[in-house]
Structure formats: C-alpha cells, structure tokens
Amino acid sequence: MIPEFKYHPDPLGTGAFQQGEARKCDCCGKQTEIWYEQPFYCEQDVECLCPQCIADGSAAERFGGEFQDSASVGEVSDEAKLDELIHRTPGYIGWQQEYWYAHCDDFCEFVGYVGWKELAEMGIDGEIEQSYDKDINIFDLEDVKNDMTDGGGMQGYLFRCLHCGRHFLYVDCD
Numbered sequence: 001m002i003p004e005f006k007y008h009p010d011p012l013g014t015g016a017f018q019q020g021e022a023r024k025c026d027c028c029g030k031q032t033e034i035w036y037e038q039p040f041y042c043e044q045d046v047e048c049l050c051p052q053c054i055a056d057g058s059a060a061e062r063f064g065g066e067f068q069d070s071a072s073v074g075e076v077s078d079e080a081k082l083d084e085l086i087h088r089t090p091g092y093i094g095w096q097q098e099y100w101y102a103h104c105d106d107f108c109e110f111v112g113y114v115g116w117k118e119l120a121e122m123g124i125d126g127e128i129e130q131s132y133d134k135d136i137n138i139f140d141l142e143d144v145k146n147d148m149t150d151g152g153g154m155q156g157y158l159f160r161c162l163h164c165g166r167h168f169l170y171v172d173c174d
Contacts, residue, residue, distance in 0.1 A: 007110065008092070108168060155172060
C-alpha cells in the first residue's frame with residue numbers, strides 16, 4: 001500500500017513509482033514491490049526507495065537529498081509546506097528542470113503529463129489559456145497549443161490547486 005502524498009496524489013498513475021518483482025529499498029533495506037527511482041537529488045547513487053521511506057522523510061534525511069529542487073518551486077509562506085514538498089513528496093520527471101506550481105499559498109498537486117489534446121479532452125484548455133504564465137514557461141502559448149504532445153518533444157505537466165481547484169501548466173522541451 002502507498003502512503004498518501006498531499007502534493008502527488010496518484011504516484012502510481014503518473015509513473016513516479018514502479019511496480020513489479022520485489023526490490024530492496026536503499027534506505028530501510030526492506031523488500032518492496034513498489035519503488036521510486038528518480039528524480040532524487042543527492043550525492044549518493046540511490047537506485048530504489050520504498051514509498052514509506054519517502055513519506056516519512058527518512059530517505060531525504062539519510063541521503064541528504066531532495067525530490068524537488070527547492071529553487072524551482074512557486075512561493076509559499078509556510079516553510080513546513082516546502083519541507084513536505086522537497087523531502088517527503090515523490091517528484092516527476094521533466095525534460096530539463098522540473099518546476100512545482102504554488103497557488104493559494106500552498107503547493108499544487110501534480111496531476112500528470114499532458115499534451116494540449118489532453119487538456120482539451122478534459123475541458124480545461126480555456127482555463128489553462130487564462131492561467132498560463134509565460135515567465136515560468138518561456139514558450140509562447142500558441143507554440144504550446146500547436147506543439148505540445150504527451151510524450152513528445154514539448155511536454156506538459158499539469159498541476160491543480162488544492163484549495164480553489166484551478167489548473168496550471170508547466171512546459172519544457174527535450
């Protein structure tokens with residue numbers, strides 16, 4: 001069973017965790033059939049972490065690591081929220097540098113990987129047009145609408161505010 005992650009509620013669905021034949025967690029040494037491989041920013045070569053060692057913060061503490069670069073996040077006023085995000089939340093894999101959105105003075109939840117087609121199918125493409133921040137994303141919105149595909153060279157990462165439900169999009173390229 002996977003612990004609850006406030007800022008990454010479906011880590012199996014997003015592919016943050018892999019599932020299969022049991023492997024040994026590099027932190028606690030226990031066998032796990034669900035494991036996390038990356039991103040985990042630390043000096044050691046960590047290949048496998050169980051969900052519990054991420055959720056309780058022991059992996060970040062033992063290896064002096066972070067699951068999200070603390071310089072690539074939105075602003076929140078509560079340091080405890082930043083600590084939870086970077087030390088106890090599985091990250092997502094981006095092409096370049098991952099960015100984690102914040103809204104309503106809290107970090108947003110990572111929903112998953114998307115292209116513009118998926119945003120339109122969810123009926124939130126208009127909402128994304130309104131919330132799109134070119135200063136964070138650097139790409140023109142028209143380029144994103146024309147070129148962003150899930151699994152393509154221009155990839156979208158969808159976030160949702162935990163408080164107001166508003167969606168935000170981060171985009172990067174290979």
